[in-house]
Amino acid sequence: MAQDPRPHTGSPVRQDPARDAxxxxxxxxxxxxxxxxxxxxxxxxxxxxxxxxxxxxxxxxxxxxxxxxxxxxxxxxxxxxxxQRTSSLTPVLNATGVLVHTNLGRAPLSEAARAALADAAGYTDLEFDLVSGARSRRGAGARASLLAACPAAEDALVVNNGAAALMLATTAYAQDASVLISRGEFVEIGAGFRLSDLIESAGVVLTEVGTTNRTHLADYSREFERSDASADAGGVAYLRAVASPPIGAVLKVHRSNFRIDGFTAESSIADLAALCHERDVPLIVDLGSGLLEPESLLPDEPDAATALAAGADVVIASGDKLLGGPQAGILLGRADVIATLSRHPMARAVRADKLTLAALEATLAAGEPPVHEALHLAPEVLRLRTERLAAVVDAQMAARRERMRSGTGAPEREADGATAHVVQHAGRVGGGGGTGVDLPGWALAVPEAAAAPLRTGVPAIVGRVHEGRCLIDLRCVPEGRDGDIALAVVDVLAALTPEQDPR
Structure with missing residues (x-):
């Protein structure tokens, strides 16, 4: 092809500046x-x-x-x-005063549990007997620790969470049958999930008995009598039996996230157990919070040992609430009941992984977990820590103001008066436990505008926003991190504008 003889009249080729030496x-x-x-x-x-x-x-x-x-x-x-982190989850300092904060991951693990996670991260003898070389029972260590912590239980089973434990127990005994439950114990467990929807999704029929505020033992007995009518040959009794399937179990649920006061009545575990054993159906008790034995600071919170001693056939508890361990559904009870649950096909679908089993065993075997320490933290100790924190914040803010006045620091706004002050603040158990129970304590009060930058800083500090203030409660903060909180609070307060700090 012949070249165009006309001279080039376009723009000259520009040199890439990145190639310029x-x-x-x-x-x-x-x-x-x-x-x-x-x-x-x-x-x-x-x-x-x-x-x-x-x-x-x-x-x-x-x-x-x-x-x-x-x-x-x-x-x-x-x-x-x-x-940079390997996970998108951000570590948080929980300064809300809520021990079991669901949005912050519930119970923090103990050092022993964290070490157990690291040990279990590789190959382990999860289902292998190193002595015989044969297959062994999965989770034997966690099971042994649970039975040692709750001697009233004959056997134990661990699944992946409390909801799974409840589904397994009701499905194993009442699939295509009915579970009796008091109308006052129909609860919504959070995030829009209702107990009724959860159980019925597995093909179990929930039969309400009694009323919202009062349910008597006679209400349960009446439903058993109605179910007995299925033996009749026909007529009205037959029609009633068609509408009311046979009863497979009775369920008692602790109202962990609300209370009913006033003109109330409910059947005790002991009375229900006697009725269930007479009728040869299991009594399932969902405790929720995870106490294995009575807790003096929470006298109204049920525990597994007491429920089993009263006659419950199986109790259900969560591992990551007051027990202070990993997320897990814990089933404790009669040996034959636990065996039935273990053999059910659903048990395979909801079984706990090796990390959960390792962390749970370590939590039970190695001293007091952080949740227990926070629950029993003396108000006077918390007050002294909070006062020290306030003193450090005020001293560092005063030093910044002095640098500003002397001209040796970056220009900052004039900020006279107290920077932060100590106020009384009641902590909470959270996670549906200890409803209505105040944990007396103290908090550092700073302007509400400090809440957002504290949350998005490093470390992320989550306080409680209340009545125009951000309250920093040290109850759930490891004492060794008080200095980190002081530095973060000083940096945030120094950056607030006069409009954000209405002192």
């Missing part, structure tokens, strides 16, 4: 050079190569746009690696 972008470190850094290579093992390359590109792009100097790329990358 004097262009600073030529000094941006190459990706392969950054990947070869020992710190980066070590981080890639835990974060993954994709995450590492993404951080490298982001840091290089900042240098290309002039946000940082090319010579700062390596330093900025290492800083970014230091703040």
């Amino acid at each position: 004097d262009d600073p972008r030529r000094r941006i470190p190459r990706t392969d050079a950054l990947l070869a850094l020992p710190q980066v290579a070590a981080a890639a093992a835990s974060l993954g190569e994709g995450v590492i390359k993404g951080l490298i590109r982001a840091t290089q792009d900042r240098a290309r746009t002039g946000a940082i100097a090319p010579e700062a790329v390596e330093t900025e990358l290492l800083i970014a690696l230091g703040t």
Whole structure:
């Protein structure tokens, strides 16, 4: 093809500035050079190569746009690696005063439980007898720890959460049958999930007895008599039996997240157990909160040992509430009942994994978990810690004001008077436990505007916003982190505008 003899009249070809020897972008470190850094290579093992390359590109792009100097790329990358986590979950300091805060992951694990998680992360003898070389019972260690902690139980089974435990117990004994429950114990367990929907989804019929505020033993007896009518040959009794399937179990649920006061009545576990045993059906008691034995600070909170001693055939409790362990559904009771539940096909679908079993065993075997320590923290100890925190905050804020006045620090607003003050504050059990029980204590009160930056800082600190203030309750905060909270509070208070701080 002949070339166009006309001279080129378009715009001249522009030189790529990145190819200019004097262009600073030529000094941006190459990706392969950054990947070869020992710190980066070590981080890639835990974060993954994709995450590492993404951080490298982001840091290089900042240098290309002039946000940082090319010579700062390596330093900025290492800083970014230091703040990068392998999970999207952000560690939080719980300064709400709520021990079992569902939105913050419920009970924090003890050091022993955390160590057990690390030990169980690799290959383990989960279902293997190292002596005989034969298969062994899954979760034998957790089972033994539960039975040692609750001698009233003949056997134990662990599943993945409390709702799964309830579904397993009711399905195993009442699938295509009926479970009797007091109308006053129909509860919604959170996030819109109702107990009735949960159980009925497995093909179990819930039959309400009594009224919302008063349910008597006679109400349960009446339903058993109605079910007996199914033996009649026909007529009205037959029609009634068709509408009322045979009774497979009786369920008693602790009203853990609400209370009914006033003109009330309910049947005791002992009375229900006598009726159930006469009728040869199991009594299932859902305790919810996870107490294995009585707790003096929570006298109205039921516990597994007392319920079993009263005649319950199986009790259900959560592992990550007052027990202070991992999320788990714990079933304790008669040996034959637990055996029936263990053999049911649903038990396989809801079984606990090795990490849960390891953490639960360690929680039970190794001292007092953090939830118990927070529950029993003396108000005077909490007051002294909070006063020390307030003193540190006030002292550091005073030093900042002095630097501002002397001209040696960055300009900051004038902020006279007390920066933070100590107020009385009642903690809560949370997680549906100890409803209505106040845990006397103290908190550091700062302006409400401090709540959001404290939540989004490092470390993330979640306080309680109440009546125009952000209350920082140290009850659930490890004492060794008080200094971190002081530094964060000072930084946040110093950044507030006069409009945000109405002192």
